[in-house]
Amino acid sequence: MNEDETKQITFKVQRYNSEQDSAPYFQEFIVPASQGTTVLEGLIYIKENLDSTLAFRTSCRMGICGSCGMLINNYPHLACHTQIEEFHSDTLTVKSLPNLPIIKDLVPGLNPLFENHKSVKPYILRCDEEEMEKPTAEFAQTPQQLQTFLQFTYCIKCGICVAACPTAASDKLFLGPQALAQCYRYCADNRDEGEQERFPVVDTDHGIWHCHLAGACSEACPKGLDPALAIQLLKRRLVSQAIGLRKKQEPAPVVSPPTETKPKVPFPEFTVKQA
Amino acid sequence: MRNTYLQFLQLVTGIFIAVLLGIHMVIMHLDAILGFFGVDVTEATSWESMIERAGQGVWAGLYIALLAFVLYHALNGLRGIILELTPSATTERIVTWVIIAFGIIAFIGGTYVPLALLAGQELS
Numbered sequence: 001m002n003e004d005e006t007k008q009i010t011f012k013v014q015r016y017n018s019e020q021d022s023a024p025y026f027q028e029f030i031v032p033a034s035q036g037t038t039v040l041e042g043l044i045y046i047k048e049n050l051d052s053t054l055a056f057r058t059s060c061r062m063g064i065c066g067s068c069g070m071l072i073n074n075y076p077h078l079a080c081h082t083q084i085e086e087f088h089s090d091t092l093t094v095k096s097l098p099n100l101p102i103i104k105d106l107v108p109g110l111n112p113l114f115e116n117h118k119s120v121k122p123y124i125l126r127c128d129e130e131e132m133e134k135p136t137a138e139f140a141q142t143p144q145q146l147q148t149f150l151q152f153t154y155c156i157k158c159g160i161c162v163a164a165c166p167t168a169a170s171d172k173l174f175l176g177p178q179a180l181a182q183c184y185r186y187c188a189d190n191r192d193e194g195e196q197e198r199f200p201v202v203d204t205d206h207g208i209w210h211c212h213l214a215g216a217c218s219e220a221c222p223k224g225l226d227p228a229l230a231i232q233l234l235k236r237r238l239v240s241q242a243i244g245l246r247k248k249q250e251p252a253p254v255v256s257p258p259t260e261t262k263p264k265v266p267f268p269e270f271t272v273k274q275a
Numbered sequence: 276m277r278n279t280y281l282q283f284l285q286l287v288t289g290i291f292i293a294v295l296l297g298i299h300m301v302i303m304h305l306d307a308i309l310g311f312f313g314v315d316v317t318e319a320t321s322w323e324s325m326i327e328r329a330g331q332g333v334w335a336g337l338y339i340a341l342l343a344f345v346l347y348h349a350l351n352g353l354r355g356i357i358l359e360l361t362p363s364a365t366t367e368r369i370v371t372w373v374i375i376a377f378g379i380i381a382f383i384g385g386t387y388v389p390l391a392l393l394a395g396q397e398l399s
Contacts, residue, residue, distance in 0.1 A: 173362040199276065205358050205367055209282045235282075242279040 009033045009084055011042055013054065014095040016102050024102065026093075027051075033084045039092065040068050040079035043106070056106035063222060066158030070106050071095040076163040078222045097163040099176075113159045116179035119201050122186055125194025126251055139191040139252040152185035152230050154223050161217035161227050173206035177217035180208055181230035187237060193251040199238060208234055285351050288344040295341040326392065335389035342385045350374045 009031050016024035029050050031042040040058055047054050057067040061080045068079040073093055084092065096102045101109040126132050161177040168174050183202050187195050202208040208231060217227040240246045301309065303319050318324050328334040357370050 167359065171359040171362050174359075203276055203278045205278065206362060207278065209278050210355065210359055238276070238279045239283050242276045242283060 004034070006032050006034045007090065009042065010091045011046060012091060012093045013043075013046070013106070014093075015054075015105050016096070017104055018102070024095075035085060037084050038080055039070075039072055039077070039082045039084060039094065042084060042092070043079060043094070054106075055104040064156065066156030069097050069108070069158040069160045069163065069222075071097055071163065076160040076220050078158060078160070081222050097159050099163050099165065099168040100159055108159060108163075110157075110159055113157065113162055113176065113178060116175050117157065117182060119175070120179050120183035120186070120198050121194055121201075122182045124186065124189065124192045125197060126191070127193055131254060137254045137257050140255045141190055141252055145190045145252075149185045149188040151225050152181050152188075152227075154225055155182060155185075156223055158222065160220050160222055161225075164216040164220035166214050166216060167210050167212055171206055171210055174210055175202060175204075175207050177211070177227035177231065180211065180234060181217075181225065181227035183208075184230035184234040184237075187234065190249070191252040195237070195241070199241065202234065203238060208238065211235075281351060285348060288348040291344045292341070292348055295337060295344065298337065299341065329389040330392035332393065335393055338389055339386050343382060346378050346381055346385075350378045 011029045011031050012026045013029060014024050015021070015027045029046045031045050033042060038061075040061060043054065043056050044058070047056075056070070056079070058080065059065040059067040061068075063078050063081040066078070069076060070079050071077075071094070072079065072082055073087055073089070074095075076097055079094075094106060096106050097108040100112060103109045124132075155178060157178060159178070161181075162168050165174070165177050168176050180202060183198050186192050187198060211228075211231045213228060213232065215228045218225070218229065221227065237246070306319055309315075329338065351374075354370055354374050358367055361370075
C-alpha cells in the first residue's frame, strides 16, 4: 500500500446485543484505508460514518491502556496497535476476545480477568504491618533484583493472553496467564513476603499446573511480555518450596534516608541566542 | 501444596518410567543388540521366560515399580484432562475417587502374578 493509495477494506464485524440477539452474527462494512491506518481507526470510521450503534472499547490509541483488545482475523491483537496493511487482505474479520464473555459487539466482559488478577493479591505483602501502614522510607532493591520481574510489571491487563490461551478455552475456571504472571511478579519481588498467601490461590486444580506451556500467551502479548516464562518460574518456586529446597530469604530492609545528596547538574545554557 | 506435590510426582514418575521402560524395551525387543554385547536373552518374550523373570525378586520388583509409576503417571494425567474439560467441584470429587479406585484395582491385578510366583505358587 502506497502512502497516497486508499483501498476499500471490508470489515466483517461481530455484532451481538444480549438484549436482542440469541447469538452473535457478522455485519459487513466498507472502510477506506491507507498506509498506516489501524484497525481501531477503521472501527472509529464505522462508528462515526456508517453505524453509530457499534460498540467497542478504546481509550489511549497508543497501546498503553489495553482497552481495545479484540480478535482480528482470528488472532488477538490490540486494535490500536495493529495496522490494516499487516494482513495483506481486503477483508478483516473483527470479533470480541474469546475466553471472555461478550457484553456487546466487540466489548468483552473483563470481570473474570480482573477477579483472577485480584485473587493473587497483586501488591506487596509484608509482615511488618507498621512499616506498610506508615512507611518511613523505601525498601532496598538493587537493579539486578528489579530485573528478575521487571518485564511483568509492564502488563496492561488487556486480556489478550487469556484470549490466546488454549487452556483458558477449555477450562473456564483456569486462573489464566495474566493472573499467574502477576503472581510471579510479586513473589519474585524481593520487597515482598506474601508467597504463603498467594501459593494456595495458584496451587489448585484450575491453577498453575493446568498450564500446558503452549506459549500462546507470550506469542500474543502486545507488550512483549513472556507470561509463559513467569508461569514456569512460578512452578519452580512452588516445587522448590514443596520439597524444601528453598532457602528462606529475608524481605528487603528499609533503606535509611541519605544523609547527604550530590548537587544536581545544572541545566546547560541556551546555545541559540534569544531575541 | 497438594497439586504441587501431585505434579512433582508426575515429573518424578515420568523420569522413572523412561528408565524402567527403557530396560523393559531393551530386554524384550533388542535381544540382537544385547547379544552383540554378550548378554543372552534368548526367547525373552516366551511364556516360560516371562514366568521365570517374574519369579525373580529383582525383576518382580522392577515390574511392580514400573506398573506403579505408569499407573500414577497415566491416571493423574487423565484426571487433569477430565477436570480441565469438566470443571466443577462435584466432578472433581467423583473423578478423583473413581481414578483412585481404578488405580488400586489395576495395581492389585497387575501385581498378582509376580507376587504369586514369589510366594511359590505354580502358574501354568
